[in-house]
Amino acid sequence: MNRRTFVKTSVLAGTATALTAKSYSQVAGANERVRIGIIGFGLIGRIHTRSFHQLKDSQVVAVSDCFRPRMEACAQLVGADCAQMPDFRRLLERKDVDAVVAGSGDYWHALHTMLACDAGKDVYVEKPLHLFVREGEWMQKVAARTKRVVQVGTQQRSGAHYRRAKELLRGGAIGDVVSVQCNFFRNIRPGIGRPPDGPAPADLDWNMLRGPAPERPYNVNRALYHFRWFWDSSGGQMTNLGHHSLDIVHWIFDLAAPRAVSSSGGRLFLQDHGEVPDTQDAIIEYPGFNVIVQISECAAGAGTGGTGGLAFLGTKGTMTLGRAGFAIVPDRRTEPVNAFARIIGGHPVGGPQPVPEPAGAWWGEGVEDRSGNADRQFVDHAANFLACVRSRQTPHSDLASSHWVSTACHLANISARTGRKVFWDAAANDIRGDPEASAMLQRPYRAPWAAELGRLLA
Numbered sequence: 001m002n003r004r005t006f007v008k009t010s011v012l013a014g015t016a017t018a019l020t021a022k023s024y025s026q027v028a029g030a031n032e033r034v035r036i037g038i039i040g041f042g043l044i045g046r047i048h049t050r051s052f053h054q055l056k057d058s059q060v061v062a063v064s065d066c067f068r069p070r071m072e073a074c075a076q077l078v079g080a081d082c083a084q085m086p087d088f089r090r091l092l093e094r095k096d097v098d099a100v101v102a103g104s105g106d107y108w109h110a111l112h113t114m115l116a117c118d119a120g121k122d123v124y125v126e127k128p129l130h131l132f133v134r135e136g137e138w139m140q141k142v143a144a145r146t147k148r149v150v151q152v153g154t155q156q157r158s159g160a161h162y163r164r165a166k167e168l169l170r171g172g173a174i175g176d177v178v179s180v181q182c183n184f185f186r187n188i189r190p191g192i193g194r195p196p197d198g199p200a201p202a203d204l205d206w207n208m209l210r211g212p213a214p215e216r217p218y219n220v221n222r223a224l225y226h227f228r229w230f231w232d233s234s235g236g237q238m239t240n241l242g243h244h245s246l247d248i249v250h251w252i253f254d255l256a257a258p259r260a261v262s263s264s265g266g267r268l269f270l271q272d273h274g275e276v277p278d279t280q281d282a283i284i285e286y287p288g289f290n291v292i293v294q295i296s297e298c299a300a301g302a303g304t305g306g307t308g309g310l311a312f313l314g315t316k317g318t319m320t321l322g323r324a325g326f327a328i329v330p331d332r333r334t335e336p337v338n339a340f341a342r343i344i345g346g347h348p349v350g351g352p353q354p355v356p357e358p359a360g361a362w363w364g365e366g367v368e369d370r371s372g373n374a375d376r377q378f379v380d381h382a383a384n385f386l387a388c389v390r391s392r393q394t395p396h397s398d399l400a401s402s403h404w405v406s407t408a409c410h411l412a413n414i415s416a417r418t419g420r421k422v423f424w425d426a427a428a429n430d431i432r433g434d435p436e437a438s439a440m441l442q443r444p445y446r447a448p449w450a451a452e453l454g455r456l457l458a
Helices: 009-015 021-025 043-054 068-078 088-093 106-118 133-146 160-170 206-210 224-229 236-240 242-253 374-391 399-418 435-439 449-457
Strands: 004-006 034-039 058-064 099-102 122-125 150-152 177-187 260-266 279-286 289-296 310-314 317-322 325-330 366-369 422-425
Touching: 034 043, 034 088, 034 374, 043 058, 043 068, 043 099, 043 374, 058 068, 058 088, 088 106, 099 106, 106 122, 106 133, 106 224, 106 449, 122 374, 133 399, 133 449, 150 374, 150 399, 160 242, 160 317, 160 325, 160 366, 177 242, 224 236, 236 242, 236 279, 236 289, 236 399, 242 279, 242 289, 242 310, 242 399, 260 399, 279 399, 399 422, 399 435
Parallel strands: 004 366, 034 058, 034 099, 099 122, 122 150, 177 289
Antiparallel strands: 177 310, 260 279, 260 422, 279 289, 310 317, 317 325, 325 366
């Protein structure tokens, strides 16, 4: 048996269960296009728009963005007949929009999703699913009441090699999983600076951009992409980048909320306006194993084997998994007594004598797959959403499972902010024995959005 077997892309494509863009195109004709409205055409909104634009069975017909140049850029991408409107509520009123892509800021995700569902639209919403835990419960309530399909933008679940890796891990390819490690490292020192507040650009609706988040004076460091450096509009990189890797762990092992989370960190090295941690470590405890998450924005981690990947440590070997592919390296089969020290510094310390071992004995077989294609994952995830819009079946990244991923990320942040380990009470659906931490599971919306929320939940 060879220690390492190379798995070809064609084989993986044949065994994966993901509905690819090509196979989706065979399901419906061009005269049955799903008409898409885009809310938020920023970095991720542009990627999602491009993905849907590539699929013959969908058509982007409208866009809403608080920043006019971005709406114009969307129309340039998909065609001049794409309707443009600064107020997303006008988009939701349109009869020619079947489904909505919510590529807005973290603090808008829940409300955009609920309002779109209430307007009769299916929704593809970017991760993290919500800004605080209770929003996820509200989203599920509204989606169930309105019978809408909601896909969360954790596109890795639609990646063929991720689905193959899931099969291998669930099938015991590395034995029992003992621990999972993931990291997101980059170096953005010295940070985003401290520019003064000032007037918003004339072509930006600052009040609408802030939405349900607390009112703040305009600052370039709070606008557009930069909202994610502040607690009132984001959970930082734990909910942004860390969410992707943790999502894969939840998806593979069908996890709900963790039992407990311990996290520490802070804005320790970057000297700027930012509030969220530039350095954060978390230990997230699940039944059977822990997940260790490390995040840094002031150290690139070049010697750690890459950023954004996962390492599954098992009793038979290790799987490393990332967007480019995965590899399984089996552990060598060793007699336990041969691992014990018998001589230290040239002096005998006793213990059992070594046992002869056969050469080349391994606990399993190595596997390597480098077929990952990040762009294709976006397109295939969009195709899965479109297929579910028609079939009304559950998409790859459903609301219920995604809610627990975001919840785990929020619990890590709550632990870091309170300086205490937090324990999740599954029966009570609450943090156990810590009123201060429990209060952080919910936040108020500002007017007029608080009234909209009340109407949705009535």
